[in-house]
Amino acid sequence: MASTTDSAHPKLQSSVKLPVLEREKLILSGRSYHWITERICGVVENRQPFLWWLLFLPSALIAMIGVGGGLTYLVSTGVGVWGMSNRVFWGFDITNFVFWIGIGHAGTLISAVLFLTRQNWRTSINRAAEAMTIFAVICAGIFPAFHVGRVWFAWFLAPIPNANAIWQNFKSPLLWDVFAVSTYFTISLIFWYLGMVPDLATIRDRCKPGLRKWAYGIFALGWRGGNRQWSHYEMAYLLLAALSTPLVLSVHSVVSFDFATSVVPGWHTTIFPPYFVAGAIFGGFAMVLTIMIPARFIYGLQDLITMKHIDNMAKIILLTGTIVGYAYLMELFVAFYSGAIYEMDAFKYRIAGPYWWAYAAMMSCNVLSPQVFWFKACRENLWVIMIVAMCVNVGMWFERFVIIVTTLARMFLPGDWKTYSPSAVELMTFVGTIGLFLALFMMFLRFLPCINIAEVKWTKLESDPHFDDIEEHPDPGVVKIPAYQHELVETKS
Amino acid sequence: MSTTRKRVYGYLAEFSSASTLYKAAEQIRDAGFQKWDCYSPYPIHGLDGAMGLKRSILPWFVFCGGCAGLATAFALAYVTQVEIYPTIVQAKPANIFTVPAFFPIMFELTILFSGFATLFGLLGLIQLPRLNHPLFASKQFHRATDDGFFIAIEARDPKFSPQGTRDLLENIGGKQIELVEEED
Incomplete structure (x- = not known):
């Protein structure tokens, strides 16, 4: 835009100074490079605060009992303990699968989409959000893997013929799902790890010689931070961001195909892929806030994860929450407009049937609660943000419950009609995955740099190679990157 | 000394x-x-x-990786579903016209192979580890x-x-x- 007007009206441009808006700083208190290194590496190097143990030990215990114990019991007894003897065989397990996989999407959105759109505020939160993605996908993977029944036959999912020389059905959305989720996990892991290599090198260089230095050294791959490395590295990062962006959209679209390609009333809709993707980003951002606000407080990272970051995330929650609300209403409208009695009945049953409370929880948590973020005061109050984030976490879980359970409980044959309630083992495994997720996240805080050190340093103004000689690069009248340029001049004077 | x-x-x-x-x-x-x-x-x-x-030559590695992924996925799906083990499921045909049903996997493997090409191409170019x-x-x-x-x-x-x-x-x-x- 700027360049086209530049060439068209050079004279006009030189006489017009564009007004520049103030932009909030991404790093407060003018912290130095060394301070940033010290503070982020300090999280890994210092003794963990008491609060860390207080969160880690119960989470780890819950994970061991819930996931470890629950799955051992399931494998040794049979999938019947997950209540799969009735027609709502997708009940809790697939609800949890979709819930967890959705959580992961915000991490990829922050790391990839915000990178491509040059949203520099992502740098303070992307590492933790990507870690969240990895752990959420691990939690998600547990459910379908064990849901298939005899888990030792899970290799049937891989594209190799089984003992009867039968190949997988490549036309099935369930197989697409296997490919989508495993690709998503692999690419997220590569992205997360590659992004961490320079920071692992930072920790390596701070360690005293010994086992720790050796271990961080191995994972830092011998990184030296030379520009001949950075040059390729930045290209790799850009490419991975460009690969992850369509990937993240595809993953939840494919998950939604599991439902949308069936002919079941309430599932067979074209709105599902965008609706699922928006919901995933929505729920994921809520989870990022849920874990980042306490972490920021515990480790004193307020100068790096500022209220500006939180404000931006609250706005994204408001936006995606509103998209989700639109999708809910559009689903109802299409059901009405289709004139199909089965479709209409499915939605009547959702709203006013025995699961009305789940539908009400979904609507109020996902559509109504984020609306408070229209007000600046609410986006600045951490308690309000935490409450809304918790509501959204709950609401997004109920959304999947509503979609899956209310539909399966009223299939075409009245003989199949059941009122679903989860079995104890199902509940236990779900609670266990929450513990697993938190325990893994606490381990991440303990052993790995939780903020992208190199990128945060890069957002400082003096990181610009023209910081010292801003006067030698005079403003030709058009302010090319208005807010940024303005900041540079202001800091200098 | x-x-x-x-x-x-x-x-x-x-x-x-x-x-x-x-x-x-x-x-x-x-x-x-x-x-x-x-x-x-x-x-x-x-x-x-x-x-x-x-400018880094990494994008060429990734392009090749992506093409390899696409070809692999197409070959895997087509050969198994049409040649070796033709199955008619949900009335979807077992011939060339069934290809649209392979698109999701073709897409995923394109991304997967590109990702690996990025990782290993980068490590080769920066001569690490x-x-x-x-x-x-x-x-x-x-x-x-x-x-x-x-x-x-x-x-x-x-x-x-x-x-x-x-x-x-x-x-x-x-x-x-x-x-x-x-x-x-």
Whole structure:
């Protein structure tokens, strides 16, 4: 835009100074490079605060009992303990699968989409959000893997013929799902790890010689931070961001195909892929806030994860929450407009049937609660943000419950009609995955740099190679990157 | 008396900021050096130009990886579903017209193979992992991952001379100039 007007009206441009808006700083208190290194590496190097143990030990215990114990019991007894003897065989397990996989999407959105759109505020939160993605996908993977029944036959999912020389059905959305989720996990892991290599090198260089230095050294791959490395590295990062962006959209679209390609009333809709993707980003951002606000407080990272970051995330929650609300209403409208009695009945049953409370929880948590973020005061109050984030976490879980359970409980044959309630083992495994997720996240805080050190340093103004000689690069009248340029001049004077 | 032979790696000089590093890089580039590098705690944008580096060739690796992924997925799905084990499921045909149902997997494998090509292509281009590097012998080099900006000029560069290179680094603002040696 700027360049086209530049060439068209050079004279006009030189006489017009564009007004520049103030932009909030991404790093407060003018912290130095060394301070940033010290503070982020300090999280890994210092003794963990008491609060860390207080969160880690119960989470780890819950994970061991819930996931470890629950799955051992399931494998040794049979999938019947997950209540799969009735027609709502997708009940809790697939609800949890979709819930967890959705959580992961915000991490990829922050790391990839915000990178491509040059949203520099992502740098303070992307590492933790990507870690969240990895752990959420691990939690998600547990459910379908064990849901298939005899888990030792899970290799049937891989594209190799089984003992009867039968190949997988490549036309099935369930197989697409296997490919989508495993690709998503692999690419997220590569992205997360590659992004961490320079920071692992930072920790390596701070360690005293010994086992720790050796271990961080191995994972830092011998990184030296030379520009001949950075040059390729930045290209790799850009490419991975460009690969992850369509990937993240595809993953939840494919998950939604599991439902949308069936002919079941309430599932067979074209709105599902965008609706699922928006919901995933929505729920994921809520989870990022849920874990980042306490972490920021515990480790004193307020100068790096500022209220500006939180404000931006609250706005994204408001936006995606509103998209989700639109999708809910559009689903109802299409059901009405289709004139199909089965479709209409499915939605009547959702709203006013025995699961009305789940539908009400979904609507109020996902559509109504984020609306408070229209007000600046609410986006600045951490308690309000935490409450809304918790509501959204709950609401997004109920959304999947509503979609899956209310539909399966009223299939075409009245003989199949059941009122679903989860079995104890199902509940236990779900609670266990929450513990697993938190325990893994606490381990991440303990052993790995939780903020992208190199990128945060890069957002400082003096990181610009023209910081010292801003006067030698005079403003030709058009302010090319208005807010940024303005900041540079202001800091200098 | 030590009997260890040492080989000179080159000079390492510290610079005070990204700006001075940038200007120094332009001068070393213009002096015609080839085997040298700038070290910084974060990527400095524009330094590629100041060092005279070309655009990374990594995208070509990734393009090839993506094509390989696409071809693999198509072959896997087509050969198994149409040739080896034709199955008619949900009235979807077992011939070439069933290809749209393969698109999701073709897409996913394209991304997967591209991702691996990015990872391994990058490691090949930056010649990592490696267990050690002569520069790690320097006492100040650890600051390159914290808050230090360095330039290292290698002794194997044809333009390198023990005194001339040192003077050059001094003239363009290099501090703490150090001769880095590696054990042979």
